[in-house]
Amino acid sequence: MIFYTFTEQHLRQFTENVFIQMGCPDTDAKLAADVLLRSDLRGIDSHGVARLSGYVRLWEKKRINARPVVKVVHETATTATVDGDSGLGLVVAPFAMKIAIEKARTYGSGWVSVKNSNHFGIAGYHALMAVEQDMIGISMTNASPLVAPTYTTERLLGTNPMCYAFPAGKYPPVVVDMATAAAANGKLEIAQRANTAIPEGWVQDAAGKTSVNPHELKAGGSLLPLGSDKDHGSHKGYGLGATVDILSAVLSGANYGPWVPPFVAFLDPPNDPVGEGIGHFFGAMRVDGFRPAQDFKEHLDNWVARFKSAAPIDQEKPVIIPGEPEYAAEKERKKNGIPLIDAVVDDLNALALKLGIAGLS
Amino acid sequence: MIFYTFTEQHLRQFTENVFIQMGCPDTDAKLAADVLLRSDLRGIDSHGVARLSGYVRLWEKKRINARPVVKVVHETATTATVDGDSGLGLVVAPFAMKIAIEKARTYGSGWVSVKNSNHFGIAGYHALMAVEQDMIGISMTNASPLVAPTYTTERLLGTNPMCYAFPAGKYPPVVVDMATAAAANGKLEIAQRANTAIPEGWVQDAAGKTSVNPHELKAGGSLLPLGSDKDHGSHKGYGLGATVDILSAVLSGANYGPWVPPFVAFLDPPNDPVGEGIGHFFGAMRVDGFRPAQDFKEHLDNWVARFKSAAPIDQEKPVIIPGEPEYAAEKERKKNGIPLIDAVVDDLNALALKLGIAGLS
Numbered sequence: 091m092i093f094y095t096f097t098e099q100h101l102r103q104f105t106e107n108v109f110i111q112m113g114c115p116d117t118d119a120k121l122a123a124d125v126l127l128r129s130d131l132r133g134i135d136s137h138g139v140a141r142l143s144g145y146v147r148l149w150e151k152k153r154i155n156a157r158p159v160v161k162v163v164h165e166t167a168t169t170a171t172v173d174g175d176s177g178l179g180l181v182v183a184p185f186a187m188k189i190a191i192e193k194a195r196t197y198g199s200g201w202v203s204v205k206n207s208n209h210f211g212i213a214g215y216h217a218l219m220a221v222e223q224d225m226i227g228i229s230m231t232n233a234s235p236l237v238a239p240t241y242t243t244e245r246l247l248g249t250n251p252m253c254y255a256f257p258a259g260k261y262p263p264v265v266v267d268m269a270t271a272a273a274a275n276g277k278l279e280i281a282q283r284a285n286t287a288i289p290e291g292w293v294q295d296a297a298g299k300t301s302v303n304p305h306e307l308k309a310g311g312s313l314l315p316l317g318s319d320k321d322h323g324s325h326k327g328y329g330l331g332a333t334v335d336i337l338s339a340v341l342s343g344a345n346y347g348p349w350v351p352p353f354v355a356f357l358d359p360p361n362d363p364v365g366e367g368i369g370h371f372f373g374a375m376r377v378d379g380f381r382p383a384q385d386f387k388e389h390l391d392n393w394v395a396r397f398k399s400a401a402p403i404d405q406e407k408p409v410i411i412p413g414e415p416e417y418a419a420e421k422e423r424k425k426n427g428i429p430l431i432d433a434v435v436d437d438l439n440a441l442a443l444k445l446g447i448a449g450l451s
Numbered sequence: 452m453i454f455y456t457f458t459e460q461h462l463r464q465f466t467e468n469v470f471i472q473m474g475c476p477d478t479d480a481k482l483a484a485d486v487l488l489r490s491d492l493r494g495i496d497s498h499g500v501a502r503l504s505g506y507v508r509l510w511e512k513k514r515i516n517a518r519p520v521v522k523v524v525h526e527t528a529t530t531a532t533v534d535g536d537s538g539l540g541l542v543v544a545p546f547a548m549k550i551a552i553e554k555a556r557t558y559g560s561g562w563v564s565v566k567n568s569n570h571f572g573i574a575g576y577h578a579l580m581a582v583e584q585d586m587i588g589i590s591m592t593n594a595s596p597l598v599a600p601t602y603t604t605e606r607l608l609g610t611n612p613m614c615y616a617f618p619a620g621k622y623p624p625v626v627v628d629m630a631t632a633a634a635a636n637g638k639l640e641i642a643q644r645a646n647t648a649i650p651e652g653w654v655q656d657a658a659g660k661t662s663v664n665p666h667e668l669k670a671g672g673s674l675l676p677l678g679s680d681k682d683h684g685s686h687k688g689y690g691l692g693a694t695v696d697i698l699s700a701v702l703s704g705a706n707y708g709p710w711v712p713p714f715v716a717f718l719d720p721p722n723d724p725v726g727e728g729i730g731h732f733f734g735a736m737r738v739d740g741f742r743p744a745q746d747f748k749e750h751l752d753n754w755v756a757r758f759k760s761a762a763p764i765d766q767e768k769p770v771i772i773p774g775e776p777e778y779a780a781e782k783e784r785k786k787n788g789i790p791l792i793d794a795v796v797d798d799l800n801a802l803a804l805k806l807g808i809a810g811l812s
Contacts, residue, residue, distance in 0.1 A: 164741060164742055165740070166558065166559030166737065166740040167529075167557075168528075168529050168559040168740070169559035169560055169736060170740075171742060196528075197529045198526075198527030198562070199527075199560055199562050201560050201736055201740075239761065240770070241763055241769065242764060242770045243761075243762050244761045246761060254694045254697075256701075264693070266693060266694050268684075268686075268687040270687075273682075291683050292683075297764070316678055316683075317677055321652075322633050322652050323633050325629075325773075326630075326631075326677055327677070328773075329615075329627035329629055329773045330627070330629075330691075332627060332773060333615045340747060340750045340751050341587075341742065341747060343742055343746070343750075347757055347758065364750065364753060376527065379525075379526070379527040379529070380703060381532060381703070381704055385704070389701045389704075389707070389725065390697065390701050393697065393701055393707055396709065397607060397693075397708065400600065400603035401604050402603055407602045409602050412690045
């Protein structure tokens with residue numbers, strides 16, 4: 091595998107150009123590029139520019155609307171439902187999160203459920219928007235069904251991530267940003283490329299037996315929920331995935347469970363939809379709605395310091411604070427650039443050729 | 452093991468009498484008994500009357516205040532912090548949840564963080580208070596440190612449960628009520644009594660190696676987070692436990708992490724507290740703050756029906772909807788009574804003798 095390294099600015103400009111060629115307004119193209127770049131900067135390579143062609147293919151299939159009229163369709167003082175008008179989730183999600191933040195500014199908290207959207211990038215981007223305002227940020231989305239709940243062979247849930255982000259004082263924000271499956275699809279893809287066995291407990295085969303074959307999903311298998319099996323709490327991972335699905339889609343009027351449209355453009359959405367597009371859920375709570383922000387941050391710093399200093403099992407592996415590795419990656423990559431594997435670079439250059447814009451290099 | 456079965460009313464009266472002997476006001480005694488009985492009715496035997504002596508021992512140590520002045524110490528339109536005045540969590544938690552519900556009634560949502568409290572029983576009780584008002588209920592608490600985050604040998608988190616409850620239409624409410632550890636302490640206790648090996652992935656020994664010894668916690672071992680090990684996502688279980696800890700305690704001013712006072716009265720609380728008592732967190736959101744409640748319930752019914760009809764791996768084990776087994780147990784036990792094991796009956800009769808009230812049988 092060969093890596094090529096690009097500056098943030100170069101990749102950002104390229105990404106904006108792609109979205110502009112799709113017909114997005116300039117401000118939307120900038121915002122969508124910012125969400126993708128933040129993912130690459132934070133070291134979550136699977137959710138950054140590597141997905142750009144995927145978005146374009148959905149747009150080509152008319153499943154993404156490049157000029158959506160995103161609007162609030164239902165609300166109270168602190169709750170709202172947003173219709174994303176089939177827009178890029180990368181644009182719809184920040185729109186919704188801003189509403190949650192504005193409501194929180196006035197009333198202490200704000201909560202927004204979203205329908206008729208598409209893939210929103212990393213959950214952490216949206217939750218961190220609240221953290222910048224000294225608020226706690228919450229962000230979730232449902233996704234293409236790949237995960238089988240405990241006891242079934244059917245894929246009924248996505249990897250449905252949930253994110254909780256908290257502002258600290260001298261430390262970086264604490265960001266819990268996690269898929270509710272046992273293993274992220276990205277980890278599976280690495281094993282697929284290397285053609286190596288995966289640990290038991292990540293996937294099951296079409297009959298519901300645990301499997302170490304990284305290609306099992308292509309043969310009718312499923313990802314397993316966090317917990318892997320009943321004895322180890324897979325019903326909890328399933329319960330968390332269900333929670334994300336209900337808050338994101340049953341609450342907003344989006345598609346849920348097995349009706350969620352697939353991210354890949356070569357698979358058509360179900361022809362019996364139960365809602366519109368995919369769904370997200372966002373929340374913002376003012377820290378000083380509970381105690382002075384300074385007190386909260388000092389205690390969160392103390393929490394972080396205590397956990398960081400915990401006795402390690404292996405001296406070379408200290409306890410990791412949620413969000414710390416991504417924060418470190420962001421600092422490093424802003425300085426030294428973003429490495430992309432050759433397959434992604436080739437894919438992006440082919441995309442540029444197709445869209446008639448300058449390639450990456 | 453011998454079981455004795457008691458009517459709900461008999462156990463309820465007994466439990467109220469115990470709390471009255473502790474000096475609780477009548478309404479508090481009734482409420483606290485209701486929380487414990489609900490747990491026994493719902494089949495969560497570990498959190499019901501089996502814990503009654505534990506509460507009394509904490510009261511004897513003056514760690515529970517039977518006549519607390521519970522009050523709001525900080526608030527905005529939709530957020531509040533409650534000081535539990537060292538009261539029974541069984542009383543403090545419903546007080547806080549009522550505030551969340553009232554705020555939600557007026558503004559769409561309400562969120563309450565609680566400090567200076569004690570063990571609050573089952574998280575589901577409090578979340579279901581919101582469901583009865585056609586709201587989504589959320590409930591969490593931190594707890595005595597027993598769980599080691601990924602990569603450390605130290606117990607820094609409790610089993611920190613989180614609960615999300617949703618009102619359905621023709622089906623029972625969907626209630627996701629789960630500890631964020633791989634296995635509940637109750638499961639471990641069953642293996643301890645039987646002296647049988649436990650599955651790998653539930654606990655680690657004092658050196659941080661996975662262990663099948665059910666007595667490992669007494670030898671300096673720890674419970675493991677949901678996910679069990681890094682390969683299977685234990686950092687996610689750790690992240691969820693951390694989220695509960697921060698929302699419940701760093702936000703309210705309660706003790707967090709290793710400073711949480713132990714539930715067992717024979718262990719003293721740390722002598723360097725970072726806050727007051729233990730912490731909880733509650734939320735309520737009006738369903739009709741997002742879409743008409745009837746629409747939500749119809750779609751949640753459709754969600755439930757689809758998941759219930761999923762192809763089972765084993766024909767005798769259909770997919771379980773979160774909250775369904777507890778709902779079924781409640782119906783059955785209301786009718787046929789609550790079975791208690793002899794050890795619990797003996798313990799409660801000894802308690803009655805000590806307090807000078809009538810025993811169970």
